[in-house]
Amino acid sequence: MQAILFLGSSQVGAQYTAKAAELLGYRAIFFAKLDDYQGAPRRAIAACEYYEVSTLNLEAIDRAIVQYDLVDQVVGITSLLDETLHLACAIAQKYSFKGPDPALVQLVDKTQVNALIPEFCPPSITLQKSNLDNDTLQQFFEDQKAYAHFILKPGISSGGVGNHVVEYGITAEALHDLMATAPSACDFVVDWTLQPCVAGELYSLEGYVTDGALTFLGCSQRLRHKMKEVGNEFPVDARLSTEIQAHCKQAVTQLVERAQYQNGYFHCEFLIEGAKAYFIDANMGRIAGGSIVEQIALSYESTPDQLLAHVFDLGLFQSAFSQSFRYGSRSMDAMLSIKLTLSDDYDIKQINFPAHSSCHTIKLYPSPLSNIAIITGKACAVLLAVKEVRVQTQHGVIKPHYCLPGEIVER
Template identity: 30%
Template sequence: MKTILIIGLNIAAGKYLPVQLKKMGYNSIILLDSNRDTCGSGDEIGLSECHIADIGDPVSVIDFLERHPDIVERADYVTSCYDDVFNLVAEVKERFNLSGPPTVFAKLSDKDFVARLVPEYSPQTTAINLSDPGLIHKLSHLDDSKAYILKLPISSGAVGNQFIDPVQGQSLIETVTKALNSSKIHEATRREWILQEAIPGRLFSFEGFVEGGKVTCLGVSKRGRLKFTEVRNSYPVDRQFSTSIHQQCRDCIQRLTWRAGFENGYFHCEFILNKDRAYLIDANMGRMCVGTFLEQAAEAHSLTAGEIAAHGLLLPLGEAVTRPCYRDPSDCPETLGIYYCLRSGGRVLGWDIPETFCNNHTKMVQPDSLVPPVGESNQAWVGMAVGQAKTLLSQMRNLRIQTEEELQAPVFL
């Protein structure tokens, strides 16, 4: 029986993946990050061996594995459910002589690398570091009358993102410096960042996978955000997009896979639609969407979430013997995924959930967790729910979140 070391298991996959892997004859050892993996208390994850680790600190993870050599000695593979952890996965793979995803997965987690690989499909993107002596010259080539978004090159869930709007009488470098000085990211002024042109338009994503270099698109998700927090996802909504936009996105993903040498794995490519052009803003290569998409895809394609999650994990490892029987997106019913939050943030003490609430509901934080206000990032998520739009929206009206002050209605629109 082969053993897979999983460094970081997202909440949705945590409900299904350990059970499915066990059914398929795999053992799993999971390094859970208490800062982002809140699925560790469920019965399902009890089927796996679990350890707590700060996967945001690669040095501490390597140190942990060196102090527990039995873990890597028993493991055959190492991987992750997060693309921003693929650099760590690559390091563990090499240091401990394990099999795992190709090293290109780590490269593709870098937004600057992707923008340089497919510049014809990307917004103008500039890598910056405040310590760079040539930064003033580099920024002088940018139009300071435009708006930009300041992003970490390797990150997820919009963590650290800031809008950089033009300020009268202030240079772009002054505006960027002020933004970094006020950032909540640790040592923000010493880090690498990218400055990406802010493209107004609709956010959507192409979902699918690559197998043997061939791209299979599973449909389009239409995303809804409040500032930097995603609050809803409709899937599949292919009929809402023109044939031209479909072709642009397919061409972009195909060229990206060819140029990168990406052969096997899922993708969750995020685009902004502006008029008749689609801009790739986040490639998310090597994984499927970590939120509601897993349960939405299962409902839309009449599959189990477990078989989809397992295929996503095993495909890059060369262990996917079969693939789920996906339908054509045009034959799938549309589903709605909701990520609900607290308007002003606060401490979550519990939930008041109606007895008739939907089955596909997931608590995304532990009781007594402090969450930021909606709009800051996806770290504002308190929970998520999946179902048919009309029924789910009706049920959400009766859900309440217990905070220190009062019972609050969830924010998701």
């Protein structure tokens, strides 16, 4: 059986990728650093054919394909991560594999997206670590004097990796130091973007493109506490005015048209406050991360592996294998995802979810100071189930911390 090669994976997507590939008639092969994953995602990758390869290094990926004799085994290459999609495009071109839409080479870069649809994005300036001009930088600040804080972002990254909030008037030298000390995932980044910190709630517009035609699946809203993502709600279209929804759809439509993006999913992020909506991240070429794939599947009465099969088929094969796949009518029920954490560095023995729960659950421990688990399902079921979750530690059984929509819950 030929294979689809995946460059890393999202935490939740890892659980469903192998089955999704099988639905298309292929086996899954992963290139990944296994120590980057814990719990269920780690086990899912380890259960497949996988190789320890840096997925952020084009030369390393190239060498591994030859070293492990994969040239004649792989039919397509893709990813669920922004930072590796452009590398998948490059490898696909070199070996004549099926690969993601070539337009993604520019669409994964925030600086290029800003240039494509500037009228929808916050004001921005593109910076390079090797060529920072303080006069140009200070003129940008002068033009944006209404703002006190700005955000520095790597052109290519996801999950906020490498982002820094800085004050108005920061010098080029100080910005250079921030770029130079960014996480290793940003080592390959050339262009950075600096934008004002605009106010607003974080929403995303989910959907896909088929032969240049857009299909919108709905809006999701991220739950955040102190700038950290703690959950997600889908769909939340009813919270947004028809004018705001139309504005967001127009932004995505213009981006698709100007970039000539033809086939694939998107998860476009907006900061929305009142009558204003700013496009802040394109996330083209993949379905949303976190548990949104589970939420969309539940909302449309499908399964996550069937959705991911469509994601991979559309992006690689233009739906050649899933022509019969159709999204049905969307459920009226709200879908909720909540991330569970602990306040201290406990030795986690086990996480117990209620046996009667109908929710999706994913265990991520051992990672006690970050997310230890995620619970996803109909909002009514999640709100009941999360109260019964217990964590067995060296100090006994405790309740995890979590955030609910509009409320911080700590135990």
